[in-house]
Amino acid sequence: MDFNKKYPNPWGTKRSDLVYDNPWLTVNHNEVINPSGNDGIYGVVHFKNLAIGIVPIDDAGYTWLVGQYRYTLGQYSWEIPEGGCPLGTDPLLSAKRELAEETGLEAQTWLKVLDLHTSNSVTDEAGMVFLAQGLRQGTPHPEDTEELKLARVPLSKALDLIHEGIITDALSIMGLYRVYWMAREGKITIPSPF
Numbered sequence: 001m002d003f004n005k006k007y008p009n010p011w012g013t014k015r016s017d018l019v020y021d022n023p024w025l026t027v028n029h030n031e032v033i034n035p036s037g038n039d040g041i042y043g044v045v046h047f048k049n050l051a052i053g054i055v056p057i058d059d060a061g062y063t064w065l066v067g068q069y070r071y072t073l074g075q076y077s078w079e080i081p082e083g084g085c086p087l088g089t090d091p092l093l094s095a096k097r098e099l100a101e102e103t104g105l106e107a108q109t110w111l112k113v114l115d116l117h118t119s120n121s122v123t124d125e126a127g128m129v130f131l132a133q134g135l136r137q138g139t140p141h142p143e144d145t146e147e148l149k150l151a152r153v154p155l156s157k158a159l160d161l162i163h164e165g166i167i168t169d170a171l172s173i174m175g176l177y178r179v180y181w182m183a184r185e186g187k188i189t190i191p192s193p194f
Contacts, residue, residue, distance in 0.1 A: 010035035024048055024084075043122065049084030050091055051118060051127035053171040054099045055179045056081065056107065058135045061192030063158055063176070064103050065167070067149035078151070078161060079169040080176065081105075085128075095130045101141055103150055108134030111188065114178045118170060129175035131188065154192065155180065 012033035020027040030042045056064050063080070070077045081102040085094030092110060099105050114129040142148050153161075158176050161167045167176075182188045 014039075045123040045125070047123060047125040049086055050094075051082065051125060051171055052085045052091055052094050052098055053080050053082040053127065053129040053175045054095050054132050055113070055129065055175045056099060056103065056105055056132040056135055057155065057179065057190045058133075058152075059191060061155055061190060062152050063155050064105065065151045065153060065158060065161075065172075066102050067151065068147060077169055078167050079172045080129075082169075082171055091128050092130070095128075095132070099132055100138065102148060104138040104140040105132070106136045106138055107132035108136075113182060113188075114174060116171070116174055127171055129171065129178060131179055131182075131190075133190070155190070156192070 013030055014033060015031040017029045018026060019029050025048060026046045028044045028046065030044060032040050032042050034040045065078045066081050067076060067078045069075070081099050083094065083098035083101070085091045092112075095110065096107070099107065109132070111131045111133075112128060113131050114127075116127045116129070118125045118127055140148070140150070155176070158167065159180060162173050162176065167173060179188070179190070183190045
């Protein structure tokens, strides 16, 4: 199987109507022709931001998790530092801003480790995860919509929290496992990754 092959689009769009718009997203109702040639509908959520996640790893092999109540889920969530990058702007600058806002950390070394799509059956949202190292602690300054708790834990503990069902955020799970895999494969160097 050639995973790099570009396959033709089997979908057709007959009509697209904007049904909702705010500063962060739009929702379109589309009348489509599906891959079998039949008429259908498709709702598409378009995000105006790129999802940004950061896995900060310090010189002892610890990472930082951010806890906050997620309104959409109706529950508390532990995650890597994350936020949004307006489309068309520099993702690395947004990553640096989010890390400083949520944790107070500044990093000397940055590496993009992952590109992803968050829920591609209903949204076009894309994401990017960075590894941040060479950390220096400052003072967090979260947005007024964020009431955050911070936890500094070994990377291995963060992976345990995924297995225990405590970390359920997709960007966090993918980012933490990508950093773990890269360290295990010798693609990056981090202290005590296992």
